[in-house]
Structure formats: structure tokens, C-alpha cells
Amino acid sequence: MSPRSSLPDDGVRQRQQQIAANLRALILSGDLRAGDRVPSTADLMAQYGVTDKTVQRALAILKAERFVEGQKGRGVFVTAQVPVVVRASHYPHTAPDQPHPWITDNASRGRRGSVELLHVGEVPAPLQVAAAFGLEVGAPVVVRHQLLSLDGEPAELVWSYYSLDVARGTRLAEARKIRGGTPGVLAELGHPLRHAVDQVSARLATVEEFTALRLPGDNPVLRQFRVVFSDNDRPIEVTVMVKAGQHFEIQYSLPEPE
Known part of the structure; x- marks a missing residue:
């Protein structure tokens, strides 16, 4: 059974879009700063009660927007992009x-x-x-x-x-x-x-x-x-x-x- 999600489902957007929106808000507010490591896939799966594929799709959205970048063997990190x-x-x-x-x-x-x-x-x-x-x-x-x-x-x-x-x-x-x-x-x-x-x-x-x-x-x-x-x-x-x-x-x- 999937763990209970801490993110309410808005019932409109796909789950990966909702997760990307939450992470994006943390980046834009400065709670996640340039160089910070984004929570691991396992942590995000546990936090939001979703599959690995959904987490990867959420991260792919943020990578396309250049808010985060993957570093092989290390994880996903917030880029230096500042509005x-x-x-x-x-x-x-x-x-x-x-x-x-x-x-x-x-x-x-x-x-x-x-x-x-x-x-x-x-x-x-x-x-x-x-x-x-x-x-x-x-x-x-x-x-x-x-x-x-x-x-x-x-x-x-x-x-x-x-x-x-x-x-x-x-x-x-x-x-x-x-x-x-x-x-x-x-x-x-x-x-x-x-x-x-x-x-x-x-x-x-x-x-x-x-x-x-x-x-x-x-x-x-x-x-x-x-x-x-x-x-x-x-x-x-x-x-x-x-x-x-x-x-x-x-x-x-x-x-x-x-």
C-alpha cells in the first residue's frame, strides 16, 4: 500500500504537476537555494505517496524549466537561476x-x-x-x-x-x-x-x-x-x-x- 500523501490532490492537475508546483514554490521562495540538493526520489515518493515514475516526471518538469539539474551519482540540485x-x-x-x-x-x-x-x-x-x-x-x-x-x-x-x-x-x-x-x-x-x-x-x-x-x-x-x-x-x-x-x-x- 502506498503511504498517505502529505500533498492534498487538487483534482485538476496531474500529480507530477502538483509536486513540481510545490518544489518550484520552495525554490522561488528561497527555501531551496542554488546548490541545495532536492529531496531524494525515495523521500519524495514517501512524502507524496506516489510512484518513482511520478517523481521522475515532476523532476523532468523542473529540469525543463531549468530550476534543477541532475548530477550523475549525486542527485538533483537547484540551479543558480535567479528570477x-x-x-x-x-x-x-x-x-x-x-x-x-x-x-x-x-x-x-x-x-x-x-x-x-x-x-x-x-x-x-x-x-x-x-x-x-x-x-x-x-x-x-x-x-x-x-x-x-x-x-x-x-x-x-x-x-x-x-x-x-x-x-x-x-x-x-x-x-x-x-x-x-x-x-x-x-x-x-x-x-x-x-x-x-x-x-x-x-x-x-x-x-x-x-x-x-x-x-x-x-x-x-x-x-x-x-x-x-x-x-x-x-x-x-x-x-x-x-x-x-x-x-x-x-x-x-x-x-x-x-
Whole structure:
């Protein structure tokens, strides 16, 4: 008879997915740190009341997500992968002659960031983008679409939108990278960035996102919808960021209570 499991069955996910979720939570919380040995197969079988095959499937999920790695003859260990902590109140700004903020910010953490420009052009404004700009749905806007990678792995998809009266005929509409990012260009055009409002949600990836981010399974993505305002509260940039959930944590700093 199998021992009684200490993990209640949620009745929806397969047992290996539930075990992987528990171990993943321990890793992300820091209770299991880089270099720590994951409990042995025998221990996990006893703890969760499952077979060897189920434990191996659970570990395979975490290996695909690069949270753990097997070391022959020693066991399974937590990798050095650490999520990028994104401060919700932080809007990166880099001097025009400097690399993209994604590159410099990650370099300061000892990580290797890279940016691939996927597309620049005029597109019909999606509903949420149009509403932010006060435009009709489908009105033409300029979009800059990028893929951000971390240590060689796709980490984030970014779509930055601009109204035509701001972007047409400027570097924002050119199909080339902008050294230092777009804030400097907007400032040069007379639209300094004053503040931004973010909405963050979690959901499963679309087919496009799943493929581009090379997700290992049904990992959730974080969708960050940001509206950036210039003088007189004019919305000047709308950005949609879709982040591979296993790579990121969002940090909030709250003001002193009034």
C-alpha cells in the first residue's frame, strides 16, 4: 500500500504537476537555494505517496524549466537561476550613448541580457492601446516589437506603441535599434517622461507567446500593460510586456500611510 500523501490532490492537475508546483514554490521562495540538493526520489515518493515514475516526471518538469539539474551519482540540485526582480515603480532611463537598459540592468546583476528587434511599423491600434491614447480602435499607430533574452534564453516580449503624430518620421518609426532605448528619443522630441501607470496580470501564454518565449510547459506569463505620460498628463507611450513567469518577480514599494 502506498503511504498517505502529505500533498492534498487538487483534482485538476496531474500529480507530477502538483509536486513540481510545490518544489518550484520552495525554490522561488528561497527555501531551496542554488546548490541545495532536492529531496531524494525515495523521500519524495514517501512524502507524496506516489510512484518513482511520478517523481521522475515532476523532476523532468523542473529540469525543463531549468530550476534543477541532475548530477550523475549525486542527485538533483537547484540551479543558480535567479528570477529578475522588477521594481514596479522603476522606468529605465539610459543616456543615448549607452546600451539598452535591459542589457545594463542585467549586467549589474551578473546576467547577460540581449535585445532583438522583431518588427517596426504602422499597425491598427488594439482596443486597450487605442483607449489609452484616446483613439478609435483600429486607428494606425507605430509599434516597436522586441524580444528580450536573459543568459541566451527568451524572457520577455515587448510591444511599444506611439501615436503617429509623435512617431512618424522619427527614429521611433525606423526599423533599427535605438541605443539607450526610447525615453531619450521622446525627450528629444519634446515629450519627457513624467510618470507611468502599470497594470499587471497573470495568464497562460498564447500560441505566439509560447513559441517565441520557448516556454517548457503551461507556465503562466506576466502581462504588464504600461501607459507612460509626458507633460500635462499626455499619454506618450503604451507598452505591453509579456514576461516568462519563471524568470521574473514584481516588487512594489508602498509610500508611508497618510
